Structure formats: structure tokens, C-alpha cells
Amino acid sequence: MARLSERVRDLHGSPVRAMLAAAQSPNMISFAGGLPASDSFEDVDLPPPPKSLLQYGPSEGEPALRAAVAAELSRIGLECPPERILILSGSQQGIDLAAKLHIDPGTMVGVESPTYLAALQAFRFFGARCRVVHRNNPAHNWSAKARPALTYVNPTFQNPTGYCWSAAERDALAAACDAHDVTLFEDDPYRALAYDPCERTPICARVKRAPWIYQGSFSKTLAPGLRVGFLAASSDLFPHLLNLKQAADLHTNRLGQWYALRSLQDPKRGERMERLVSRYRHRRDAFAASLTRHLGDVADWAVPAGGLFFWVTLNARIDMTLLLDRARKAGVLFTPGEHFLPYPSDDLPSLRLNFSHAGELEADRGLEILGRLIREAMENRKRTPRYEMAAAPH
Ligand SMILES: Cc1ncc(COP(=O)(O)O)c(C=O)c1O
Incomplete structure (x- = not known):
């Protein structure tokens, strides 16, 4: 056995x-x-990538893709230098890395109810005790002794409810994380799929002091089979996330990164x-x-x-x-x-x-x-x- x-x-x-x-x-x-x-997928252009990409690459991700992601984030109100962008093997990997970084058996993690089921799966795997975070009063029951190490939210067109948090709800969570020193983990793979106007400025852009991780994905707007996502993080967390990424898979596959970069640079995007x-x-x-x-x-x-x-x-x-x-x-x-x-x-x-x-x-x-x-x-x-x-x- x-x-x-x-x-x-x-x-x-x-x-x-x-x-x-x-x-x-x-x-x-x-x-x-x-x-x-x-x-x-019929709209996606797939020319052959350069053969040089068959070699190993940097764990952080391709420099040009990191720069292009940082520029995109700046356009949506989140300032983060390319040096603090980590390219992921799908944004699901960001959930795994954030969980590894924060969760020991019994660690309290704040989540919405309902929430993304594969995040629950990852948090439970590391032994998290999940506590529900209420949008109208996020710091309810948080104290110096009992507060989550990490609060995970998917505030823009949430999986599964489709809900989009208002500006006031976003401000309240950012202020709660600042006041209680709780890491804010914002998962944002759907933000580009907006059919009606609504507030979408990341909550991480509103945080002043708390540690934060913001992540996005090329899965819903380009192709999930490429398995390319990215995260941006505060300077205290980034080096740890990078080390965990190295230990997990050395780096994200370079061919997928190349197609993701092309899609960002495409004049017809x-x-x-x-x-x-x-x-x-x-x-x-x-x-x-x-x-x-x-x-x-x-x-x-x-x-x-x-x-x-x-x-x-x-x-x-x-x-x-x-x-x-x-x-x-x-x-x-x-x-x-x-x-x-x-x-x-x-x-x-x-x-x-x-x-x-x-x-x-x-x-x-x-x-x-x-x-x-x-x-x-x-x-x-x-x-x-x-x-x-x-x-x-x-
Ligand atoms: C909220 C959320 N986060 C993360 C993911 C993972 O996406 P991917 O790993 O394809 O980037 C999904 C996929 O459905 C999702 O809905």
C-alpha cells in the first residue's frame, strides 16, 4: 500500500x-x-512560433509579455511594474501558488458564498478553514486574533453568480484588508467580457497597505488550451510567489506565452x-x-x-x-x-x-x-x- x-x-x-x-x-x-x-477560436491567428522558444525560458515569464501585461493593468487602473508580473500556467496556478504561500492546516481564508469551486478545492487541499466574506460588511467578525490570512474574491462577473461588485463594495473590502492586514487575492478572468456598463476597477488598485495578489487569464478571451494566465503582486509577496512557481513547473510554456503576446499586440485585437x-x-x-x-x-x-x-x-x-x-x-x-x-x-x-x-x-x-x-x-x-x-x- x-x-x-x-x-x-x-x-x-x-x-x-x-x-x-x-x-x-x-x-x-x-x-x-x-x-x-x-x-x-476561428478568429485566432496561429502562425508557427520561432524555434528559439523550444529552449527553457525564465520562471517569471517572457519579458515582452510581462511588459505588455503591466501596460494592460495600468490601463485598467492597477499600477504594477513588469518586474512584479508573473506569467502563470493558467490562472488556476495562481490559486495554487497563493494557497501554498498562505495556508497551513487550520488557516482561516475568506471567501464569497458561493465562490469558484476550484478555488475551494485548492484551499481545502491545504487545510484552509473557509469563512464567508459579506460584501456589505467584509470585516464582520475579523479581529487581531481571528482574521483570514487571505481573502479570495472574484468581484467582476463572478463565477458562478455573474455578480459585479459596486464601487462602494470594492472600497469596503480594500479598506477592511488594509485595516486588518489581510492579503487580498483578486481573481479577474472575466473582466473583459462586459455586456453592460458596471464598475470594474480592480479592488487591488484601491488597497493602500495590505499585501495583494491580482490575477487574470487569457483563457476566456483567447483560448483556454494555451494555459496562460498572469498575476501581479505586492512587493512583499512577489519573491515568494516566484520561488513557488519555480518549484512547481520552472516556467509557463513559451509557445503559449508567444501566442498570448501576439494577441495583445495584434492591431485588430x-x-x-x-x-x-x-x-x-x-x-x-x-x-x-x-x-x-x-x-x-x-x-x-x-x-x-x-x-x-x-x-x-x-x-x-x-x-x-x-x-x-x-x-x-x-x-x-x-x-x-x-x-x-x-x-x-x-x-x-x-x-x-x-x-x-x-x-x-x-x-x-x-x-x-x-x-x-x-x-x-x-x-x-x-x-x-x-x-x-x-x-x-x-
Ligand atoms: C474564477 C476563475 N478563476 C480561475 C479560473 C482558471 O482559469 P485558467 O486556469 O484557465 O486561467 C477560472 C476558470 O474557469 C475561473 O472561473
């Missing part, structure tokens, strides 16, 4: 990644992942982004109309101002495992909301539905099926009252 570390005792695979395999089958309509539209945003805005609006048509009587949701997800809350309790099973058999996938919760909750069940991947007709068909299955489950529940007890979450 292999003797494994304590750390992996509570290690579970991501439910979304498990569903990605099922989503590949040709007739499956998937609302489950956070996948960009496959046809968005603005046009490409406008096309992408307008395509997704259209999909979001069509999705909202289909939701109203097929789930209007059984669920509530807010139309997201950006990002890739609808967070749909049912207006009665049903067994979500059973619903997912029936939906899968009927050719539709979604992600049950419970996976995004730091703690089990008695709230009504939710579904996270991605609207960027499926085409509009396909999405309408999928939502029709989902609406029918939800209605059936609610009817069954009325007929068999014991069902409700069995379905209550633990």
Missing part, C-alpha cells in the same frame, strides 16, 4: 471536470463548464474583442429569453452584466442529484450550485448555467428539457411529501 500524505486524505476531483468528459459526447447540450464558444463581446451579449440575451420561456414559473435569476454564467435558483426544493442524473440521460448537463458553497446550506437549490458554449437553438432546447424535468420533480414532490425530507441538504 502506498503511504500517501495527510494532505490528500480529503482530496476530491472537480465535479465540473468530471462532467467535461460527458460533455464531449456529440449530442450532449452542456451548460456545465466555463467553456468559451468553440467558434470564437480591439475589433476581435468587440466581436466576441457582442456574440456573447447576444447569447446571454437569447439565453435569458429561453430561461423566461422554459423556467420562468419554477426559478429566479438575475441577468449577469458580463461573464459566462447564469445563477438560477429554484423556487422549491428538489433532489438535485436526481435532477442532474435525469438531465444527463436526456442529454443536458449543468452544475449544481452546492459545489460552489463553502458550507452546506438550507437555501433553495441553485444551478450554474454557462451560456457561452451552446449555440442559441441548442441552448433553448436544453433549457426546455431542464424546465420540463424540474417541473416534473416539483410535481412529484407535491404528490409524495416524504420526498422533500429526503431531498433536504445535509
Whole structure:
């Protein structure tokens, strides 16, 4: 028997990644992942990269890409020199590095509820005790003795809710982190996918004293298969993050970095982004109309101002495992909301539905099926009252 570390005792695979395999089958309509539209890749130019990039490269990342990222961040209000930009193997790696840097077994970590499930997965892996951070009162219950080492937020078009924090909410969290010396970790992969105007200036740009990490990704605007993301960090954290990156994978693959840099330097980038945003805005609006048509009587949701997800809350309790099973058999996938919760909750069940991947007709068909299955489950529940007890979450 292999003797494994304590750390992996509570290690579970991501439910979304498990569903990605099922989503590949040709007739499956998937609302489950956070996948960009496959046809968005048609706009991506892929010339052969220079062969010199086949050699090892710097752990920090390619200098030209770091400079281009620093310039981008300055444009959105976050000043950070290229020397404090670290190119990542996808922004998921930033979550791993930030967790390694801050979390020992039992360390308190602030998170939203719901929050990005793969961040919860990483934080739990290192033994974090997650505590919910409330937007309207972020420092609630923080004291010199009990405060998170790290607070993780995804404030712009959040995965899974699509919510975008107001200026006042952003200011309040920055002030709370400053006052209590809590590292602010801002994860921002969706900021460019804005369909309606809203406040997007990073919270890290508002921090005055606290340590901070801001990260972004090329996955949602260019191609997730390239696995390129980046982080910027305060000067006290950056050297540690760099050392952890070296230990993890030496450096991010240079071919992916080259394509990411080309996309930033492409004179047609603005046009490409406008096309992408307008395509997704259209999909979001069509999705909202289909939701109203097929789930209007059984669920509530807010139309997201950006990002890739609808967070749909049912207006009665049903067994979500059973619903997912029936939906899968009927050719539709979604992600049950419970996976995004730091703690089990008695709230009504939710579904996270991605609207960027499926085409509009396909999405309408999928939502029709989902609406029918939800209605059936609610009817069954009325007929068999014991069902409700069995379905209550633990
Ligand atoms: C909030 C958030 N952070 C990080 C990631 C990881 O993205 P990537 O590693 O592809 O950059 C995702 C992916 O869906 C995400 O939704």
C-alpha cells in the first residue's frame, strides 16, 4: 500500500471536470463548464512560433509579455511594474501558488458564498478553514486574533453568480484588508467580457497597505488550451510567489506565452474583442429569453452584466442529484450550485448555467428539457411529501 500524505486524505476531483468528459459526447447540450464558444477560436491567428522558444525560458515569464501585461493593468487602473508580473500556467496556478504561500492546516481564508469551486478545492487541499466574506460588511467578525490570512474574491462577473461588485463594495473590502492586514487575492478572468456598463476597477488598485495578489487569464478571451494566465503582486509577496512557481513547473510554456503576446499586440485585437463581446451579449440575451420561456414559473435569476454564467435558483426544493442524473440521460448537463458553497446550506437549490458554449437553438432546447424535468420533480414532490425530507441538504 502506498503511504500517501495527510494532505490528500480529503482530496476530491472537480465535479465540473468530471462532467467535461460527458460533455464531449456529440449530442450532449452542456451548460456545465466555463467553456468559451468553440467558434470564437476561428478568429485566432496561429502562425508557427520561432524555434528559439523550444529552449527553457525564465520562471517569471517572457519579458515582452510581462511588459505588455503591466501596460494592460495600468490601463485598467492597477499600477504594477513588469518586474512584479508573473506569467502563470493558467490562472488556476495562481490559486495554487497563493494557497501554498498562505495556508497551513487550520488557516482561516475568506471567501464569497458561493465562490469558484476550484478555488475551494485548492484551499481545502491545504487545510484552509473557509469563512464567508459579506460584501456589505467584509470585516464582520475579523479581529487581531481571528482574521483570514487571505481573502479570495472574484468581484467582476463572478463565477458562478455573474455578480459585479459596486464601487462602494470594492472600497469596503480594500479598506477592511488594509485595516486588518489581510492579503487580498483578486481573481479577474472575466473582466473583459462586459455586456453592460458596471464598475470594474480592480479592488487591488484601491488597497493602500495590505499585501495583494491580482490575477487574470487569457483563457476566456483567447483560448483556454494555451494555459496562460498572469498575476501581479505586492512587493512583499512577489519573491515568494516566484520561488513557488519555480518549484512547481520552472516556467509557463513559451509557445503559449508567444501566442498570448501576439494577441495583445495584434492591431485588430480591439475589433476581435468587440466581436466576441457582442456574440456573447447576444447569447446571454437569447439565453435569458429561453430561461423566461422554459423556467420562468419554477426559478429566479438575475441577468449577469458580463461573464459566462447564469445563477438560477429554484423556487422549491428538489433532489438535485436526481435532477442532474435525469438531465444527463436526456442529454443536458449543468452544475449544481452546492459545489460552489463553502458550507452546506438550507437555501433553495441553485444551478450554474454557462451560456457561452451552446449555440442559441441548442441552448433553448436544453433549457426546455431542464424546465420540463424540474417541473416534473416539483410535481412529484407535491404528490409524495416524504420526498422533500429526503431531498433536504445535509
Ligand atoms: C474564477 C476563475 N478563476 C480561475 C479560473 C482558471 O482559469 P485558467 O486556469 O484557465 O486561467 C477560472 C476558470 O474557469 C475561473 O472561473
